[in-house]
Amino acid sequence: MSSEKKPERIPSREENFSEWYISTVRLAHLADYTPVKGSMVIRPYGYGLWENMRDQLDRRFKETGHENAYFPLLVPESFLLKEAEHIEGFAPECAWVTHGGGNELEERLAIRPTSEAIICSIYKDWVQSYRDLPILINQWANVMRWEKRTRLFLRTAEFLWQEGHTVHRTDKEAVEETLQMLDVYHDFLETEMAIPAIRGKKTESEKFAGAVDTYCVEALMQDGLALQAGTSHFLGQNFSKSFGIKFLDEDNTEKFAWQTSWGVSTRLVGGLVMTHGDDNGLRVPPRIAPIQVVFVPIYKAGLEGPLKEKIGKLAAALRDRGIRVKEDLTENKRPGWKFTEWEIKGVPVRIEVGPKDLEKGSVCVVRRDTREKQFLPDADAIEVVVKLMDEIQANLLKTATEARDANTHTPKDWDEFKQMIEGTKGFLWAPWDGTEETEARIKEETKATIRCIPFEGGEAQPGDKDIFSGEPAKHRVLYAKSY
Amino acid sequence: MSSEKKPERIPSREENFSEWYISTVRLAHLADYTPVKGSMVIRPYGYGLWENMRDQLDRRFKETGHENAYFPLLVPESFLLKEAEHIEGFAPECAWVTHGGGNELEERLAIRPTSEAIICSIYKDWVQSYRDLPILINQWANVMRWEKRTRLFLRTAEFLWQEGHTVHRTDKEAVEETLQMLDVYHDFLETEMAIPAIRGKKTESEKFAGAVDTYCVEALMQDGLALQAGTSHFLGQNFSKSFGIKFLDEDNTEKFAWQTSWGVSTRLVGGLVMTHGDDNGLRVPPRIAPIQVVFVPIYKAGLEGPLKEKIGKLAAALRDRGIRVKEDLTENKRPGWKFTEWEIKGVPVRIEVGPKDLEKGSVCVVRRDTREKQFLPDADAIEVVVKLMDEIQANLLKTATEARDANTHTPKDWDEFKQMIEGTKGFLWAPWDGTEETEARIKEETKATIRCIPFEGGEAQPGDKDIFSGEPAKHRVLYAKSY
Numbered sequence: 001m002s003s004e005k006k007p008e009r010i011p012s013r014e015e016n017f018s019e020w021y022i023s024t025v026r027l028a029h030l031a032d033y034t035p036v037k038g039s040m041v042i043r044p045y046g047y048g049l050w051e052n053m054r055d056q057l058d059r060r061f062k063e064t065g066h067e068n069a070y071f072p073l074l075v076p077e078s079f080l081l082k083e084a085e086h087i088e089g090f091a092p093e094c095a096w097v098t099h100g101g102g103n104e105l106e107e108r109l110a111i112r113p114t115s116e117a118i119i120c121s122i123y124k125d126w127v128q129s130y131r132d133l134p135i136l137i138n139q140w141a142n143v144m145r146w147e148k149r150t151r152l153f154l155r156t157a158e159f160l161w162q163e164g165h166t167v168h169r170t171d172k173e174a175v176e177e178t179l180q181m182l183d184v185y186h187d188f189l190e191t192e193m194a195i196p197a198i199r200g201k202k203t204e205s206e207k208f209a210g211a212v213d214t215y216c217v218e219a220l221m222q223d224g225l226a227l228q229a230g231t232s233h234f235l236g237q238n239f240s241k242s243f244g245i246k247f248l249d250e251d252n253t254e255k256f257a258w259q260t261s262w263g264v265s266t267r268l269v270g271g272l273v274m275t276h277g278d279d280n281g282l283r284v285p286p287r288i289a290p291i292q293v294v295f296v297p298i299y300k301a302g303l304e305g306p307l308k309e310k311i312g313k314l315a316a317a318l319r320d321r322g323i324r325v326k327e328d329l330t331e332n333k334r335p336g337w338k339f340t341e342w343e344i345k346g347v348p349v350r351i352e353v354g355p356k357d358l359e360k361g362s363v364c365v366v367r368r369d370t371r372e373k374q375f376l377p378d379a380d381a382i383e384v385v386v387k388l389m390d391e392i393q394a395n396l397l398k399t400a401t402e403a404r405d406a407n408t409h410t411p412k413d414w415d416e417f418k419q420m421i422e423g424t425k426g427f428l429w430a431p432w433d434g435t436e437e438t439e440a441r442i443k444e445e446t447k448a449t450i451r452c453i454p455f456e457g458g459e460a461q462p463g464d465k466d467i468f469s470g471e472p473a474k475h476r477v478l479y480a481k482s483y
Numbered sequence: 484m485s486s487e488k489k490p491e492r493i494p495s496r497e498e499n500f501s502e503w504y505i506s507t508v509r510l511a512h513l514a515d516y517t518p519v520k521g522s523m524v525i526r527p528y529g530y531g532l533w534e535n536m537r538d539q540l541d542r543r544f545k546e547t548g549h550e551n552a553y554f555p556l557l558v559p560e561s562f563l564l565k566e567a568e569h570i571e572g573f574a575p576e577c578a579w580v581t582h583g584g585g586n587e588l589e590e591r592l593a594i595r596p597t598s599e600a601i602i603c604s605i606y607k608d609w610v611q612s613y614r615d616l617p618i619l620i621n622q623w624a625n626v627m628r629w630e631k632r633t634r635l636f637l638r639t640a641e642f643l644w645q646e647g648h649t650v651h652r653t654d655k656e657a658v659e660e661t662l663q664m665l666d667v668y669h670d671f672l673e674t675e676m677a678i679p680a681i682r683g684k685k686t687e688s689e690k691f692a693g694a695v696d697t698y699c700v701e702a703l704m705q706d707g708l709a710l711q712a713g714t715s716h717f718l719g720q721n722f723s724k725s726f727g728i729k730f731l732d733e734d735n736t737e738k739f740a741w742q743t744s745w746g747v748s749t750r751l752v753g754g755l756v757m758t759h760g761d762d763n764g765l766r767v768p769p770r771i772a773p774i775q776v777v778f779v780p781i782y783k784a785g786l787e788g789p790l791k792e793k794i795g796k797l798a799a800a801l802r803d804r805g806i807r808v809k810e811d812l813t814e815n816k817r818p819g820w821k822f823t824e825w826e827i828k829g830v831p832v833r834i835e836v837g838p839k840d841l842e843k844g845s846v847c848v849v850r851r852d853t854r855e856k857q858f859l860p861d862a863d864a865i866e867v868v869v870k871l872m873d874e875i876q877a878n879l880l881k882t883a884t885e886a887r888d889a890n891t892h893t894p895k896d897w898d899e900f901k902q903m904i905e906g907t908k909g910f911l912w913a914p915w916d917g918t919e920e921t922e923a924r925i926k927e928e929t930k931a932t933i934r935c936i937p938f939e940g941g942e943a944q945p946g947d948k949d950i951f952s953g954e955p956a957k958h959r960v961l962y963a964k965s966y
Contacts, residue, residue, distance in 0.1 A: 035562075035604050036555045036592070044550035044620060051551065069530045072522035073594075073625055073641050074578075079518075095557075096582040097594065100640075101629030102575055109519070111556075111580065111594075121518050131815070137527060142556055142625065146584030157583075158556050332614070 010344075012279045017223040022152060024273055028282050028345045031152045031269075038150050038157030042266065045345060048290030049269055050160065054140065056192045056288065057162060057264065060184045066136045066164060071119050073142075074109040079117040082242040086116060089209020093145040095157070111144040116210060116235070116261060119165045120243035127167060127257055130249045134177075135167040143265075153270030154227075154483050161265035167245060167257045171236070174258035178234040181262040182215045185230035193268065194285040194397035195219050195275050196404050197229050198427075198478065200452025205436050208261075212236035218451045218478065220404045221274035224425025226451045226480035229271055232262035270483075275400050282346025283369050285396050286389040291326040293318055293385060294347045296338045298354030299331060310378075311353055314363065317382050323389070343368065348392045349385055369395050417467055417479075421446045427480050429457070431473030433466035442468050448479045493827075495762045500706040505635060507756055511765050511828045514635045514752075521633050521640030525749065528828060531773030532752055533643065537623065539675045539771065540645060540747065543667045549619045549647060554602050556624075557592035562600040565725040569599060572692020576628040578640070594627040599693060599718070599744060602648045603726035610650060610740055613732045617660075618650040626748075636753030637710075637966050644748035650728060650740045654719070657741035661717040664745040665698045668713035676751065677768040677880040678702050678758050679887050680712050681910075681961065683935025688919050691744075695719035701934045701961065703887045704757035707908025709934045709963035712754055715745035753966075758883050765829025766852050768879050769872040774809040776801055776868060777830045779821045781837030782814060793861075794836055797846070800865050806872070826851060831875045832868055852878050900950055900962075904929045910961050912940070916949035917957030925951050931962045 010023040026032055030046030042050065058068070074097060080087045094110040112118060119139075126132060144158045153159075164181060168174040182199055189195040197217035207214035211233035219229045240246065240256040249255050276283040286292050295315055297307040308329055315325045326347070328338050335352070342350055352364040363381050365374045369392045376384055407426035411417040420428055432438065432450065443449050452458075453475045464473035493506040509515055513529030525533065541551070557580060563570045577593040595601060602622075609615060627641045636642075647664060651657040665682055672678040680700035690697035694716035702712045723729065723739040732738050759766040769775050778798055780790040791812055798808045809830070811821050818835070825833055835847040846864050848857045852875050859867055890909030894900040903911055915921065915933065926932050935941075936958045947956035 032605075034555055034601075036557055036559060036601065039555035039557065041555065041605050042553040044552045047552045048550065050553075067527035067531065068534065069527045070525040070533075070643060072517055072519045072524065073627070074519055074522065076519060092585055094583070095580045095592075097578050098581045099579040099591075100577070101631065108582075109578075118517075118519065122515075122524050144556070148584065160553060 010279070010281070013222060013277070020277075020279070021270075021274060024277055024281055024344070025152045025270070028273075030273070030282075033150075033152070038147050040150070040152050040156045040158075042160070045290060046269060049272070049284070049288060050266055052288040052290060053192070053268060054162070057184075057188055058138075058140075060188060061138050061162075061164070064136075064180060064184060066138045066166075069137045069139060070141070071115055071122065071139060073112055075112050075115075075118045076107050076109055078107060079121050080110060082117065083210045083239055085238075086210035090114065090145075093147075095144050095146055112141070113143055113145045114261075114263075115139065115141070115143075115163055115165065116239055117243075120239045120245060120259075123165075123167055123257075124243050124245045127245050127247050130169050130247055133167055133169045133247060133257065134173065135165075136177075137166065138162055138164045151270075153267055153273075155267075159266050161263050163261060163263040166260045167240075168259070169247070169249065169255075169257070171258045174236075174260050175234055178213070178215060178232045178260045178262070181260070182217065182230070182232040185217050185232070185262075185264060189217060189219065189229055190397060192285065192287045193272055193275075194287075194393055194400060195229065195271060196397065196401040198452065198454050199456075200454040200458060200478065202231075202452060203436075203439060203450050203477075205439060206449060208233045210235065210238055211261075212238065216452050218480075219271055219275065220407060220427055220480070221271070221483070222277075222403060223274070224407055224481070226427065226478075226482040227267070227271045227274070228451070228482065229268060230262070230264040233260060235259040235261060267483075276346070276396055280340075280371075281344030283396060284346040284348060286348045286393050289346070289348055290324065291342075291345070291347045292324045292389060293349045293351060294326045294328055294342045295351050295353065296328050296335055296342070298335050298352060300355045303355050303358065304331065306358055307353055307355075310358060311351075314351070314353075314378070314381065318385060321382065321386050323386065349388055351381070351385070367392060369399075411467065414467055418446060421448045421479070421481065425481055427451070427478050429476055430467035430479055431460060431464035432475050432477045433469050433471040434474030435469070435471075438466055438469045438471075442479070446481075448481050451478045451480050451482060453477050493762070493764070496705060496760070501634075503760075503762070504753075504757060507760055507764055507827070508635045508753070511756075513756070513765075516633075516635070521630050523633070523635050523639045523641075525643070528773060529752060532755070532767070532771060533749055535771040535773060536675070536751060537645070540667075540671055541621075541623075543671060544621050544645075544647070547619075547663060547667060549621045549649075552620045552622060553624070554598055554605065554622055556595055558595050558598075558601045559590050559592055561590060562604050563593060565600065566693045566722055568721075569693035573597065573628075576630075578627050578629055595624070596626055596628045597744075597746075598622065598624070598626075598646055598648065599722055600726075603722045603728060603742075606648075606650055607726050607728045610728050610730050613652050613730050616650055616652045616730060616740065617656065618648075619660075620649065621645055621647045634753075636756075637750050642749050644746050646744060646746040649743045650723075651742070652730070652732070652738075652740070654741045657719075657743050658717055661696070661698060661715045661743045661745070664743070665700065665713070665715040668700050668715070668745075668747060672700060672702070672712055673880060675768065675770045676755055676758075677770075677876055677883060678712065678754060679880065679884040681935065681937050682939075683937040683941060683961065685714075685935060686919075686922060686933050686960075688922060689932060691716045693718065693721055694744075695721065699935050701963075702754055702758065703890060703910055703963070704754070704966070705760070705886060706757070707890055707964070709910065709961075709965040710750070710754045710757070711934070711965065712751060713745070713747040716743060718742040718744060750966075759829070759879055763823075763854075764827030766879060767829035767831060769831045769876050772829070772831055773807065774825075774828070774830045775807045775872060776832045776834060777809045777811055777825045778834050778836065779811050779818055779825070781818050781835060783838045786838050786841065787814065789841055790836055790838075793841060794834075797834070797836075797861070797864065801868060804865065804869050806869065832871055834864070834868070850875060852882075894950065897950055901929060904931045904962070904964065908964055910934070910963050912959055913950035913962055914943055914947035914956030915958050915960045916952050916954040918952070918954075921949055921952045921954075925962070929964075931964050934961045934963050934965060936960050
């Protein structure tokens, strides 16, 4: 993988979406392959994006009463074995530590594929009385799920994520928490990432190994494939019974606790690229952009000093308004080269300052989303650029929502379903009879899965028949092929 | 380890410093043992401390031009083998992954004990021309060094840390970076942690496996043992030659790059406890305290509402001034119980509000560092408390510096050296002949090591004789027993 060469040029999305994606991720310096099979390196620009995403999520977690903590990386096999469905789901993907400190271990240890097992084994000591509840904890961590085929951010053996793990006194409270965190994700995706997402419930066959119910936010990428952007699980008492998390309730009886877990990962960086990117590279929503405005001088011999000075003043004025600014003042790269670089990196606004601008007291402001240019007097520039942050953010969400809606269809019958899923793909609404059999057959024939039973529009209407079996429908669901 | 019971009471530092330390860490809910051998759980209050430490360090790293990135957790054995001293130093402590995805791996992978090997194998592709330099990258990550005996924060198999890895064009620039980052640590320790630290250079036998020179900041704990609080390594060309990190310089010749690495870890949380703690628990410096001010109401039947209201107003006024405030309003714990809890957790200021304070328009402000009480009219309270933040911060640094200085000695001969190192321990200044033999003999006889050759006071004076061998001294060094 390290032997893969950088492409000479980025293919268009139309031409080869998958190649376009990988090239964009690599040329924008978000991430790259490494000599370690299955693992990527997240480069500073990509990590800067993740830091901003993390901070915006973390703020929301804290506002909803959660605290961060850190639990062990290694999980003894016997812990994983305690919850039967859980081990069945994760064992095939585990990396195992068998030796440490020069000796073979008595029991092999998994690198956490997710932390329910290790965290529950610790929570059991923390929970004794109803007074100890709720426990509202989140962890920012690396996890590992062995993968043979890797795709940067979307599928790698190791990735970064956050995982919330909460414990409650009642099922009602736990369900409320599960849904609250789904809303947190939905709001984060729309507000910060400008990614429209659909909330819904997973089917039995698609839910998290060990959960009672899994809820999700599903987004649609530009190539018509769905991306699961986040999940929130109501674990019921499955883990509390397996791990012995019980408490003495106010009524003096001993009860098993109710739990949730919820997470999003660095795959969201991939979702960002595939939602907003265009044939010139990334387009990063201002609210999470590591660099919101980049200044590029058009040097002319003798004017380097005055140009740098003018840019310095404008940059300081923007920083005072809370804008994250980069001054690209190097003299050994041509302006055109810099324009291309910052377009690939998707910086929301570029400000060009040349010799004529010194004379006229003006600048040229270029939006990355629409690539529109405006020539503005210095006096107006700051205010316009500050406003552009909101405008670009709103425009990216609008564009993405329109693209998603334009590629959401309701096939009239099974033939049209098959035709659509092979063609433009996208989200397909269809009535479902609620059986795992139908779901499996459709997956087999088309590779499409039920992404979710949406909260909005998921109820079957009188007379609805399953698109495949023709049986009476229980729900209207969203099908798609997915990442 | 999970079977260890919580102590009935915290022993005094005098009585049993080691027990006092562990009890304080556990009762303050900083961290605890887990059922996973060698691993701890960092609980929310401890993690909150680490988050504040991380943010203060991260700000300094960014101000000095560094960016964050993320590199793979697993390091193929062949990579570790490339730098001979490095593998010799770290191999005995490695945890090895031998199986993944159901199969035995062709090559075993170490969980990073530190990331030089994996990062250098990636940097080699990033560095081609002098234009690619410097690379100034930091990583926040977990690392693993197998340990049989564990002590919370101070010695655990897994810990959290940051590791800076930079690449430079010249040796001069790399040495400057090494020393700059040592200064960053020193400033962070004094300014944020209120921990006085001594800067110096490690001896050959104490330096990092693979470095040319290791610099360190050394602090003295209350029990007279030294704690290495941070290290900064000048790696020279050792790794660049082993991994092939070379570049075409401006003069058109190919050269190996010059490198540094530097790190501090969660063991600093332990250093904080052992520097500032007293027999009532932690004392946390305000600048990194997760909670700076805690309000405790003294409830009286019928007055719960007015007391909560008054506290709410004062808390809001403090938050407006940027203070991190906790209102401990629960009604099912007695005030005395709460006082003890927040003292153990070391919250810098406690404000008690009782029925009489409602009448008088007053509050009772209690400093954690000195335990002084002040009764203040509401009108003055906010201003006094805001000022107390700086006063307490300064007082903790002053107290710690005095304690360190009081336990820094200059034994007149070898007998006194031995006597002191067995007695109050502490830092011992002594002339050293510069030989590894003397260093090893002293270590053997007393368990004391040369903590560093201090930047200040480390030069030998005419006539100085080695305290052990009597040979002419090359340096004056600081000896101590250490964690």
